[in-house]
Amino acid sequence: MKRAAFDEIWGHGGPQASGPELEALARWMRETPERELGRRLQSAEATFRQLGITFAVYGETEAAERIIPFDVVPRAFLADEWERLSRGLIQRVEAINAFLNDIYGERRILKENILPPELIWGNPQFRSEVVGIRPPHDVWAHICGIDLVRTGPDEFWVLEDNARTPSGVSYMLENREAMIRLCPELFRQMRIAPVDSYPDLLLETMRSVSPNGCVRNPVCVVLTPGHFNSAYYEHSFLADSMGIELVEAADLLVDDDVVYMQTIAGRVKVDVIYRRIDDDFLDPLVFRPDSMLGVPGIMAAYRAGNVTLINAPGNGIADDKAIYSYMPEIVRFYSGGEPLLPNVETWRCREPQALKYVLDNLDQLVVKLVDGSGGYGMLVGPTASRAEIEAFRAALVAEPHRYIAQPTLALSTVPTMTDKGLSPRHVDFRPFVLTGSGGVKVVPGGLTRVALREGSLVVNSSQGGGTKDSFVLLPDTPAPAGSKQQQSQGGMPQTQGEG
Amino acid sequence: MRIEVEHHSRYRFTEPQARVVQLLRMFPDDTDNQTVVAWRIDVDCDARLRESRDGYGNLTRMLYAEGPLETIGITISGEVLLSDNPRRLEGADEPLPPAFYLRTTPLSAADAAMTAFAQEAAGSGDDQVRTARIVEALHGRFTIERRRGDGVLPAAEAFAGERASPRDLAQMLVACVRVIGLPARYVSGYSLGGCARRERPAPHGWAEVYLDGQGWQMLDPTVGGAPGLDYVRVAAALDSAGAAPISGTRIGHGDEELDVDVAVGLLGRER
Numbered sequence: 001m002k003r004a005a006f007d008e009i010w011g012h013g014g015p016q017a018s019g020p021e022l023e024a025l026a027r028w029m030r031e032t033p034e035r036e037l038g039r040r041l042q043s044a045e046a047t048f049r050q051l052g053i054t055f056a057v058y059g060e061t062e063a064a065e066r067i068i069p070f071d072v073v074p075r076a077f078l079a080d081e082w083e084r085l086s087r088g089l090i091q092r093v094e095a096i097n098a099f100l101n102d103i104y105g106e107r108r109i110l111k112e113n114i115l116p117p118e119l120i121w122g123n124p125q126f127r128s129e130v131v132g133i134r135p136p137h138d139v140w141a142h143i144c145g146i147d148l149v150r151t152g153p154d155e156f157w158v159l160e161d162n163a164r165t166p167s168g169v170s171y172m173l174e175n176r177e178a179m180i181r182l183c184p185e186l187f188r189q190m191r192i193a194p195v196d197s198y199p200d201l202l203l204e205t206m207r208s209v210s211p212n213g214c215v216r217n218p219v220c221v222v223l224t225p226g227h228f229n230s231a232y233y234e235h236s237f238l239a240d241s242m243g244i245e246l247v248e249a250a251d252l253l254v255d256d257d258v259v260y261m262q263t264i265a266g267r268v269k270v271d272v273i274y275r276r277i278d279d280d281f282l283d284p285l286v287f288r289p290d291s292m293l294g295v296p297g298i299m300a301a302y303r304a305g306n307v308t309l310i311n312a313p314g315n316g317i318a319d320d321k322a323i324y325s326y327m328p329e330i331v332r333f334y335s336g337g338e339p340l341l342p343n344v345e346t347w348r349c350r351e352p353q354a355l356k357y358v359l360d361n362l363d364q365l366v367v368k369l370v371d372g373s374g375g376y377g378m379l380v381g382p383t384a385s386r387a388e389i390e391a392f393r394a395a396l397v398a399e400p401h402r403y404i405a406q407p408t409l410a411l412s413t414v415p416t417m418t419d420k421g422l423s424p425r426h427v428d429f430r431p432f433v434l435t436g437s438g439g440v441k442v443v444p445g446g447l448t449r450v451a452l453r454e455g456s457l458v459v460n461s462s463q464g465g466g467t468k469d470s471f472v473l474l475p476d477t478p479a480p481a482g483s484k485q486q487q488s489q490g491g492m493p494q495t496q497g498e499g
Numbered sequence: 500m501r502i503e504v505e506h507h508s509r510y511r512f513t514e515p516q517a518r519v520v521q522l523l524r525m526f527p528d529d530t531d532n533q534t535v536v537a538w539r540i541d542v543d544c545d546a547r548l549r550e551s552r553d554g555y556g557n558l559t560r561m562l563y564a565e566g567p568l569e570t571i572g573i574t575i576s577g578e579v580l581l582s583d584n585p586r587r588l589e590g591a592d593e594p595l596p597p598a599f600y601l602r603t604t605p606l607s608a609a610d611a612a613m614t615a616f617a618q619e620a621a622g623s624g625d626d627q628v629r630t631a632r633i634v635e636a637l638h639g640r641f642t643i644e645r646r647r648g649d650g651v652l653p654a655a656e657a658f659a660g661e662r663a664s665p666r667d668l669a670q671m672l673v674a675c676v677r678v679i680g681l682p683a684r685y686v687s688g689y690s691l692g693g694c695a696r697r698e699r700p701a702p703h704g705w706a707e708v709y710l711d712g713q714g715w716q717m718l719d720p721t722v723g724g725a726p727g728l729d730y731v732r733v734a735a736a737l738d739s740a741g742a743a744p745i746s747g748t749r750i751g752h753g754d755e756e757l758d759v760d761v762a763v764g765l766l767g768r769e770r
Contacts, residue, residue, distance in 0.1 A: 121598040128737075131554035131594045254520065255563045257549045285522040285746050296520040296748035300561045303551055 006152045006412045007424055008075045021078050021473060024189040029073065034421050037072050040182040041417055044070050047178060052233055069466035070175060072182065075414040075427060075448045076190075079475035085148075085156060085431070086442040088341030091331060093144050093433045093440050096163055096318045098334035100140035104130050104314060114333050115326055123323075125316030127279065129286050133303050133312075136209045137437040140312040143202070143274075144433040145169075145447075149344075150412040157344045157409065159428065161319040161327065164311060165276050168447040169432050170234040173198060173241070175469040176445065191474040193444035199241035201434055201441060206242075206272045208436035209308050218271035221245045221261060223252070225277050225293045235276050249277075254297030257304040273298075274310045282313060322370045325404055344409065350401040358405040359396060362389050365405040367396070382408055411457055414468065416450055426451045428459050429470065444472035500583075500728055501536070501766035504689050506575040506702065507759065508745060514753030515567035521747040524687070524734040525575050526558035531582065531590035533731060538577030544568060555741065556592035557734040566751065573745070578766065579731045586725045588707060588715040588732070597709035600682035606738035607685065609674040610655040616640075617675035626681055626710050630718065633675045637668055638723030645721070648700025648759055651739035666704030668720040670739050673706050682709040684735045686717070687742040689763045691729035696764040702744060707735060729765070 009022055009029075048067045077085065102108050103120060110117050120126050145166025147159040176195050180187055203220065210218035224235035226248050239246035245261060252270065253260055260267040275282065281291040286299040301307045317323060323330075325346040331339040347354035347365075358365060367379040379392040396403055413424035431446035448468040449459035459465040506525065527535050540548065546564040553559050564571060603609075609617065620636035621629035641663040652660075654674035657667040669685055676683035683706055690703045705719040705726060719726040736742040749755070 117596075117598060121596065122602050124602070126599075128554035128595060128599065132552065253518065255565075256547045257551075257561060284748055285520065289740070289746070297561060297563070300522070300549065300551060304549065 005410045005424070005426065006150065006155075008150070008412050008414045008427070010415070010424075011153070019078075022076055025074070025076055025186070025471075028183075028186060028189065029415060029422060034417070037417050037422075041070070041072050044072065044178045044182055047181075048174065051174070068171070069452060070178065071416050071425075071450055071452075071466050071468045072179075073415050073417060073422065074179060074186070074469040074471045075429075076471040076473060079473050081154075082193075082444060082472045084154075084340070088156070088339075089146055089431060089433050089442050090440045091335050091337070091340050092146060092158065092161070092327070093141060093435055095327075095331040095334045096141050096144065096161060097139055097435055099330050100163075100312065100315060100318050101134070101138045102334075103317060104133065109330070109333055112333070114329050115323075119322055119326070120317065123317060123320060125314075125320045127314040127317070129299065130312070130314035135312050136212055136305075136308055139209050139435050139437070141315055141318065142205055142209065142310045142312075142435050144435070145430045146433060148341075148429045148431070149409055150427075150429070151410055152412075156341060158327070158341050159344060161324070162430075163315040163319040165278065166430070166432070167231045167234055167276075168430055169198060170237045171447050171467050172432065172443075172445050172470070173237075175467055179469045190471065191476075193472040193474050195443055195445035198432070198443050198445075199238065201443060202238070202274075203242040203244070205434045205436035205441075206274060206308075206310060208438060209310070210271045211305055211308055219261070219268060220272040220274070221247045221252075221270055223247055223249070223273050223275040223277060223295075225249075225281070229276070231276065238274070249293050249295045252295045252298070254295060254301050257297070257301045257306055259295070259298060259301045259307045270307060272308045272310065279313045279316065282309075321368065321404070344406050347405040349396055349403040349405065354405075355396065355400045358403075359393060362393060364408065366408055367392055367403055367405045370402055370404055380408070408457075414448070414450065416452065416466075416468075418452070418454075423454070425454070426457050426459070427468065446470045500581045501578060502581060502689070502691060502729060502731060503578050503764045503766050504576065504731060505760075505762045506689075506744070507572065507761075508574075509570060509572045509758045510747075511570050511756045511758075512568065512749070512751065512753055513755070514751060515569050516749045516751030516753075517566040518750040519562070519564045519566070519568055519571055519747060520749075521562040521745055523560045523562055523573070523745055524553070524557050524742060525573075525744045526560065527577075527579060527688070527731055527733045528556075528558050528592060529590075530588065530732065532584070532588060533582065534580040536578040536580055538575070538579075541574040541576075543570075543572035543574075546571075552592070554594060555734075555736050556594045557736070557742070568749075568751075581728060581731070583728060586717050587713065588717060591715075591732075597682040597715075600684045600709065600737065601677060601680070602737065603674070603677055604738045604741075606651075606653045606740055607670055607674045607677070608653075608655060609678050610658070613655060613658045613671070613674060614678050616658070617678040620675070621679045626679075627713070627716075629679055630676060630681065630708050630710070630716075631724065633679070634672060634718050634720050635723050637672055637675065637720045641668065643668065643721055646700060651704065651743075664701070665719075665721040666701065666739060669704035669706050672718065672720045673738065676706065676708050683707065684737060685739050685742050686732055686735045687739070687744060688733040689731040689761065690719075690726065691763050691765060692722075693727055693729070694765075696762065698760065698762045700759050700761070702733070702759075702761050703730075704739065704742075705730070729763075731763075 141163040145162040206220045222239040259270045261270050280288045281293040283294045283299040284291045285296050328339045349355045363381045365381045411426040414427050415422045416425040427450045434441045448470045450466045451459045452466050549561040551559050620633045644664050647664040651666040654671045673683040707715045734742040
């Protein structure tokens, strides 16, 4: 832990040590006066405020709408890095879809004893309401936001698989637009893959999974819980950029197991719904009866195969914390190969050997409640007091099955504008992965979140995190696909979460 | 044994409703224990019905009705042939394994008092014996209100009272059996209770408990033990809400009132 964290631009060697591929970016950082960078930052913030890309911090009395701070220094992936990363993401998302199709269908993975069954049956994320449903083309997780961290040149780790309603893609698109406007010289000096095809790809994905027997021009909509939702901007942004309707539950009705949108011209049959409402609130007849956000009958229409819901209800079982530690086994089971993207090493305290290791190393580990969220029930060993550690020790001994433990990772950094000029700050990364009838596609970019406080590893926007543009460099000369793949085979380290 | 069932549900709204969408779980399925000879549904307004099956394997219908609606009446009538051995459920559609029914829900959760009660009542012994003791203890603890027609209480709330409807008892039994680590589910249906004909303001409710090597056993805390031969099984779920005959939503203001009449009659023995 003594060595400085890996820097995405400067590597391990400090400001002069960028590789040749990133020399243009390093030069830009050296040569652009900091005052100029500061001016551009302010201009970006003014634009974001004008656009209304704000979020409300829950629990604040004033409920002030804030904008998520934007940083003008991008992070950049080299073409071959991205190629390897993409293959890992595709493999992972294919496995997630195969797992969902299996666990709500045949359950081969349980018959072959790959997962402990109680992990599924006792898990509230396994939804009986979905049992027996097969979505078109067996696609469940149409949009995945896989959270990654990086600790070295070739060391990427999956932190979380978001397969329900991952948000943040509007930042990917808006940040890029801001960068093109504010720093056009970068786009002349570097060959950067465009991200603006995302809305088209998303619409193509939606259309490709329209219900069987649907006419050529399926009607697609975005369903939002409403303008009070913190991601409302993104919902309207996506509907707008795809050129489809943004609807609320009150705009939809179900008759005879068919979903209609109520328009001035009358009822219009809806074929595909990108819903940004959680499962619990989707249909008061099937899920929470007190939901005011949902559409009564929508699950019947879905079960009857008359409408496609994106993402599929029930996906929570695939990105659940308790399932996470089994993802390497899940990927191996469905892909038949070794996982290209490793999990963060995870000790399952339900296993006696793992528990012993965790108890012996509490001061160095992060311990998490399997069924907790939002940082509750979490121990960060290196910064915890002795009393906190002892309290966790007692809890672990009493109910080991409720806990997992992970090492504290040295997250990579990217130079970031601060009050004192450019300085390294820790980042994570959320690429967006789309799955339609034609397979899995990774958009060359994503959301980079940055912890703006010095030394902080917390990138959440509610806790002082910001965002950056994420460049993916295009390959110099389009190499034949075959040779490229050969090169990058086995580039990812294999680490298993067994304690 | 051949049984006939008539089940009337009538909603009255204080103001006309623009739309009503309901999920009906009022359709018994064939099992080794019962054969549905005839079963029909009548709705007294213009409505569209769609047949399906839910995640538990229950037969369902969606009902869609356009307003203005001041009332809506649903009548179920049918005949079921029952086998001579209804105590163990066989041949039912089971999309979920018994282990799924170990999970609890807000309605079927036991509080501390119930947990203590269940453990003490069960004592030691094999699972069948322990379950039977819980059924007896529940039966003995409450004054049973057989003619109560309103909804089913959450288990812990019902346990705090002194009187309980048959369906409250079923919900409590499900909660108590899960306390001792056995899979249990709430069952909604009809029973004669040994009479030739009986009328009630609600369908009946009982429980099924899964015992290793013996399968799903039917248990009725209202009679304090295994049920008689006259039970028609309609829907089963983790709790009473999941097996409720009607879950409904409506678009419109005002309140609603629900009247239910259930009549079950014996049609005479076969053979």
